[in-house]
Amino acid sequence: MEKRVTFRGWLLPLALIAPQVIISAVFFFYPAGQAVWQSLFIPDPFGLSSQYVGLGNFEFLLSDKFYRASFVTTAIFSTLVTLCSMIPALFLAVIADRLIKGSGVYRTLLIWPYAVAPAVAGVLWLFMFNTRVGVVSWYLGQLGYDWNHVLNGTEAMGLVVVASAWGRISYNFLFFFAALQSVPRSVIEAAAIDGARFWRRFFTIVLPLLSPTAFFLLVVNVVYAFFETFGVIHTITGGGPQQSTTILVYKVFSDGFVGQDLGSSSAQSVILLIVVGLLTVIQFKYVEKRVHY
Amino acid sequence: MKKNFLGALAVTTALSPVAAMAQTEVQFWHAFTGRLGELVKAQVEEFNASQDEFVVVESHKGNYSETLNAGIAAFRASEQPHILMVFEVGTATMMSAEGAIKPVHEVMAESGASFDPDAYIGAVKGYYTTTDGDMLSLPFNSSTPVLWVNRDAFEAAGVDPDTDLSTWEKVGDVLEQLKAGGEDCPLVTAWQSWIHLENLSAYHDVPFASQDNGFAGLDTELMLNGPAQVAHLTAMGDWAKDGKFIYTGRRNEGGANFRAGECALFTESSAGYAGISSEAEFDFDVRPLPYWEAVISEPQNTIIGGASLWVMEGHEAEEYKGVGEFLSFLSSSDVQANWHQNTGYLPITADAGEVTRAAGFYEQNPGTDIAVIQMTTKEPTANSKGLRLGSFDQIRGIIDEELEAVWSGEKTAQEAMDSAKERGDTLLRRFESANQ
Numbered sequence: 018m019e020k021r022v023t024f025r026g027w028l029l030p031l032a033l034i035a036p037q038v039i040i041s042a043v044f045f046f047y048p049a050g051q052a053v054w055q056s057l058f059i060p061d062p063f064g065l066s067s068q069y070v071g072l073g074n075f076e077f078l079l080s081d082k083f084y085r086a087s088f089v090t091t092a093i094f095s096t097l098v099t100l101c102s103m104i105p106a107l108f109l110a111v112i113a114d115r116l117i118k119g120s121g122v123y124r125t126l127l128i129w130p131y132a133v134a135p136a137v138a139g140v141l142w143l144f145m146f147n148t149r150v151g152v153v154s155w156y157l158g159q160l161g162y163d164w165n166h167v168l169n170g171t172e173a174m175g176l177v178v179v180a181s182a183w184g185r186i187s188y189n190f191l192f193f194f195a196a197l198q199s200v201p202r203s204v205i206e207a208a209a210i211d212g213a214r215f216w217r218r219f220f221t222i223v224l225p226l227l228s229p230t231a232f233f234l235l236v237v238n239v240v241y242a243f244f245e246t247f248g249v250i251h252t253i254t255g256g257g258p259q260q261s262t263t264i265l266v267y268k269v270f271s272d273g274f275v276g277q278d279l280g281s282s283s284a285q286s287v288i289l290l291i292v293v294g295l296l297t298v299i300q301f302k303y304v305e306k307r308v309h310y
Numbered sequence: 311m312k313k314n315f316l317g318a319l320a321v322t323t324a325l326s327p328v329a330a331m332a333q334t335e336v337q338f339w340h341a342f343t344g345r346l347g348e349l350v351k352a353q354v355e356e357f358n359a360s361q362d363e364f365v366v367v368e369s370h371k372g373n374y375s376e377t378l379n380a381g382i383a384a385f386r387a388s389e390q391p392h393i394l395m396v397f398e399v400g401t402a403t404m405m406s407a408e409g410a411i412k413p414v415h416e417v418m419a420e421s422g423a424s425f426d427p428d429a430y431i432g433a434v435k436g437y438y439t440t441t442d443g444d445m446l447s448l449p450f451n452s453s454t455p456v457l458w459v460n461r462d463a464f465e466a467a468g469v470d471p472d473t474d475l476s477t478w479e480k481v482g483d484v485l486e487q488l489k490a491g492g493e494d495c496p497l498v499t500a501w502q503s504w505i506h507l508e509n510l511s512a513y514h515d516v517p518f519a520s521q522d523n524g525f526a527g528l529d530t531e532l533m534l535n536g537p538a539q540v541a542h543l544t545a546m547g548d549w550a551k552d553g554k555f556i557y558t559g560r561r562n563e564g565g566a567n568f569r570a571g572e573c574a575l576f577t578e579s580s581a582g583y584a585g586i587s588s589e590a591e592f593d594f595d596v597r598p599l600p601y602w603e604a605v606i607s608e609p610q611n612t613i614i615g616g617a618s619l620w621v622m623e624g625h626e627a628e629e630y631k632g633v634g635e636f637l638s639f640l641s642s643s644d645v646q647a648n649w650h651q652n653t654g655y656l657p658i659t660a661d662a663g664e665v666t667r668a669a670g671f672y673e674q675n676p677g678t679d680i681a682v683i684q685m686t687t688k689e690p691t692a693n694s695k696g697l698r699l700g701s702f703d704q705i706r707g708i709i710d711e712e713l714e715a716v717w718s719g720e721k722t723a724q725e726a727m728d729s730a731k732e733r734g735d736t737l738l739r740r741f742e743s744a745n746q
Contacts (some may be wrong), residue, residue, distance in 0.1 A: 059740065059743060059744045060744065061407065061744050061745055062403060062407070063385050063386065063409075064386045065407065065408070065409050068743065068746075081736070149566065149567055149570075149572070167557060167558060167559050167563075168557055168717055168718045169718070255560065256707075257560065257710065257711060257714060258714040258718070259712075259714050259720075272704065274375070274379055275375055275704060276704035276737070277378075277382070277403055278701065278704070278737075278740065278744075281740075
């Protein structure tokens with residue numbers, strides 16, 4: 018018989034969950050509700066008057082080919098950021114896990130980049146690749162490659178992806194490393210005795226056992242790429258050249274806080290909310306089936 | 311002694327607003343940091359020390375966009391300052407905000423402070439007055455684009471630094487010579503839309519937008535895809551392709567290249583003076599912005615960039631009196647002359663220009679009066695009074711994007727400007743419907 022502790026009465030349990038409920042309500046439900054409500058209007062910036070347009074803001078957005086192009090940009094950007102932050106992290110975690118001596122030092126050093134705020138990381142990378150004073154662009158110039166992310170959209174995309182993924186590698190490394198530590202040694206040793214080499218052991222035993230962690234990181238990293246990379250884009254490219262790095266969340270900011278178009282900005286954040294919600298549902302429905310807990 | 315006491319009082323009131331019960335407090339939000347921030351602070355301290363009825367409290371609220379946002383957010387929360395600094399592209403947004411702003415001419419009339427609208431330079435105040443001539447906001451920092459020349463780079467490339475650079479035709483030839491002489495960066499620019507489209511249009515007396523560049527109504531459409539603009543951008547695009555014009559970014563990134571001595575020519579605001587004169591380790595020169603001889607025989611005036619001070623609605627009459635006194639103080643000749651000489655911004659009154667000339671400043675610092683001359687020799691026309699377009703910050707973003715397509719050779723100038731017009735007009739229609 019399972020032993021269960023239950024509360025007597027309602028007061029204490031309600032009081033205990035109240036902080037979480039209040040925080041969610043104040044910082045999530047209320048603003049999200051406001052965004053949905055405002056997306057139905059075209060207000061003037063000062064809130065002096067506003068005009069009800071129904072779904073007009075959504076129509077305006079979806080008929081704009083640059084907004085639709087921004088979906089493709091976002092898809093490319095998020096995929097690249099997720100891959101570039103997870104694969105190197107896994108690789109580094111595997112290597113660090115094999116170390117017997119000095120792994121503590123590596124672990125500590127590898128976690129540092131996570132402590133750097135995205136906007137600051139953006140500035141650091143911008144300095145390295147600055148077309149005039151950048152160290153990396155200077156070396157590339159020596160090799161005969163003319164780096165110019167100010168005009169070249171592909172290079173600009175590459176730069177914001179690297180700058181966004183860089184700090185994230187640390188975060189992912191931490192999770193992968195912890196997960197690797199919990200893979201039972203006995204299973205690996207048994208496989209080794211059976212003659213399986215390192216990479217075979219890795220793909221047939223370790224990777225499946227890491228799948229819950231990998232899945233969790235996939236969800237978290239996609240959300241990161243969608244929402245939190247704003248600072249990097251803002252400091253490095255400002256969405257340019259042309260619109261090659263204008264991702265959805267950056268457009269929410271620039272239309273709302275630069276353009277003072279709060280109706281369109283609200284509608285965009287509602288669309289973004291729906292997109293990320295759908296993505297998460299898809300991930301849970303299809304990808305999670307392949308995850309072994 | 312009394313002066314010191316008041317200065318100290320001003321400082322303590324800035325720290326604790328509660329202490330300012332006796333004096334009427336006026337909040338002033340601005341976007342200046344660094345040297346400019348210090349100069350603003352000095353102006354405010356001087357005003358506070360000059361009388362004991364009002365205390366102006368200045369606070370920095372971030373860059374231009376952030377300051378405007380802070381003002382808007384504060385208004386929505388009924389916490390707005392008395393005076394808000396708004397950059398010139400936010401002018402249409404502020405103008406349309408009836409009920410949020412109190413026009414400066416009204417404030418001055420009610421407060422009884424001395425105010426003579428005719429004292430202000432036409433091309434400066436024109437940007438901020440209604441078509442009837444009523445001043446809506448007080449011009450604060452205004453500059454206009456000029457051509458900066460690195461004389462040493464000219465000599466290194468074997469080109470005479472005193473060569474005539476008055477027209478773009480001549481500049482085109484010089485760029486060719488500079489390139490042939492081994493110059494890697496013949497021409498660089500800052501603020502491309504402001505200089506190479508907005509000012510280009512005014513300078514050649516062609517419209518940038520219909521309805522007198524938006525002054526006559528919200529139902530305005532962009533006209534930046536006209537032949538004069540397209541011809542200029544085509545030439546610039548060709549120069550970019552040949553490595554004669556180097557694109558460095560949407561804002562004033564090119565300034566770093568020029569100040570480091572890497573570029574020969576630089577189109578930038580006259581307010582670049584402070585930075586260039588303190589950093590440049592080469593011989594430099596200021597010239598008027600070039601024009602196309604093929605388009606106009608004698609150029610019109612250029613237009614301004616910068617910011618103005620808006621008075622916000624919703625305060626007590628007594629406080630507006632203080633606002634009036636402060637704005638009147640800022641417009642006084644000595645304050646303006648100082649500001650003009652320290653920053654390279656234009657003086658907002660003709661008097662301040664005279665005071666500066668009389669003090670011999672232009673002789674000691676040759677070229678500093680070029681911007682003033684370029685703005686004032688001709689009476690502004692409907693095409694050169696300024697621009698008043700809604701969502702203009704965003705429209706500039708669109709123009710930046712389209713120009714990048716021209717510089718990289720992906721679009722012709724005509725294609726890019728047609729697209730900029732189409733995209734910009736969509737935003738103008740949206741602004742129109744939001745402000746009906």
